[in-house]
Amino acid sequence: MDLKNRMETIETRQTNWGLLGNRWAVDLLRQHIARGELRHAYLITGPTGVGRRTLALRLAQAVNCPQPLAPGEPCGTCRTCQQIAGVRFADLSVIQAESEGGVLKIDQVREVLRTVSLKPFQSPYRVAVFLRFQEANANAQNALLKTLEEAPAHSLLLLTADNAEQLLPTIVSRCEILRLRPLPVGEVADFLAAQGTPVEHARLLAHLSGGRPGYALRLLNDPAALSFREERLAEFRSLMAGSRRVKFAAAEKIARDRDALRRALLIWSAYWRDVLLLAASSEAPLTNIDRTAELKSVAARLSLPVARKAVSDIELGIERLERNVNPRLLTEILLMDLPKLAQ
Numbered sequence: 029m030d031l032k033n034r035m036e037t038i039e040t041r042q043t044n045w046g047l048l049g050n051r052w053a054v055d056l057l058r059q060h061i062a063r064g065e066l067r068h069a070y071l072i073t074g075p076t077g078v079g080r081r082t083l084a085l086r087l088a089q090a091v092n093c094p095q096p097l098a099p100g101e102p103c104g105t106c107r108t109c110q111q112i113a114g115v116r117f118a119d120l121s122v123i124q125a126e127s128e129g130g131v132l133k134i135d136q137v138r139e140v141l142r143t144v145s146l147k148p149f150q151s152p153y154r155v156a157v158f159l160r161f162q163e164a165n166a167n168a169q170n171a172l173l174k175t176l177e178e179a180p181a182h183s184l185l186l187l188t189a190d191n192a193e194q195l196l197p198t199i200v201s202r203c204e205i206l207r208l209r210p211l212p213v214g215e216v217a218d219f220l221a222a223q224g225t226p227v228e229h230a231r232l233l234a235h236l237s238g239g240r241p242g243y244a245l246r247l248l249n250d251p252a253a254l255s256f257r258e259e260r261l262a263e264f265r266s267l268m269a270g271s272r273r274v275k276f277a278a279a280e281k282i283a284r285d286r287d288a289l290r291r292a293l294l295i296w297s298a299y300w301r302d303v304l305l306l307a308a309s310s311e312a313p314l315t316n317i318d319r320t321a322e323l324k325s326v327a328a329r330l331s332l333p334v335a336r337k338a339v340s341d342i343e344l345g346i347e348r349l350e351r352n353v354n355p356r357l358l359t360e361i362l363l364m365d366l367p368k369l370a371q
Contacts, residue, residue, distance in 0.1 A: 058100035074208030077243025210239030
């Protein structure tokens, strides 16, 4: 990316609450604040790493910054803005399930709602951010419903979720919905390169993130995540050629840690999606671009229906894991149903 494009990227982020992409959402929220039309609740949807949490915290800054640069434009440098960014602000509550893929419980929601009902300690609004709210059980969602119906004037409720369909319709109908979308992978790669990341590594991270800048930055700053991916993909490729005994032994080991199993399934899902794209001769960008030759080899030996079934099986496995099925039994079934491919 040349100097001009880099400067344009930097300028865009500076006028976009520091976010990359989804400028329409920032503009909409800025207008709501400037016109005095702020909603009492917003539901921010989109895939993990697209910027849902960041947008929620920026909105909290925008409504509570004591010295905004303009209406709806937080300064980002004052004590209030810094405390909100670090989730250390007295009038800000952020809750989520203990682990990704876990359960957000009713007691957690009730405690936050008790706080929201109180007048702000030092700012115009008490802000409550419910991250990954699709992980809230039915009781926890219902506990929030009454507050959504009769929200105190000084409160702002912000929910994030993968998509609105995962939540109760009564919850969704009482929120303004902001549907964030991933960026083109090229924009994410250019952004990472502008920060000093080597071009090829930036390109790989952009593809692995699927155009989600937050996830790309997480991979950049967490080498262990990339190592985990390498281990799981190597293991997965080996298991496709493994015997039943090898697969049963692997299932026992993999299923011991539910969170690690979930992350492994997401990696395997992206792998099979790439195989499916190649089998279908699609021009859509691959995720695992560093394994293109291997993916082409696998795709050449599988029919399109087999590749499609493999994708469907892994995605169904992720859904079942989130419904708390037995992880070992689930893993055994998935591994037994893998297409048989010699290495």
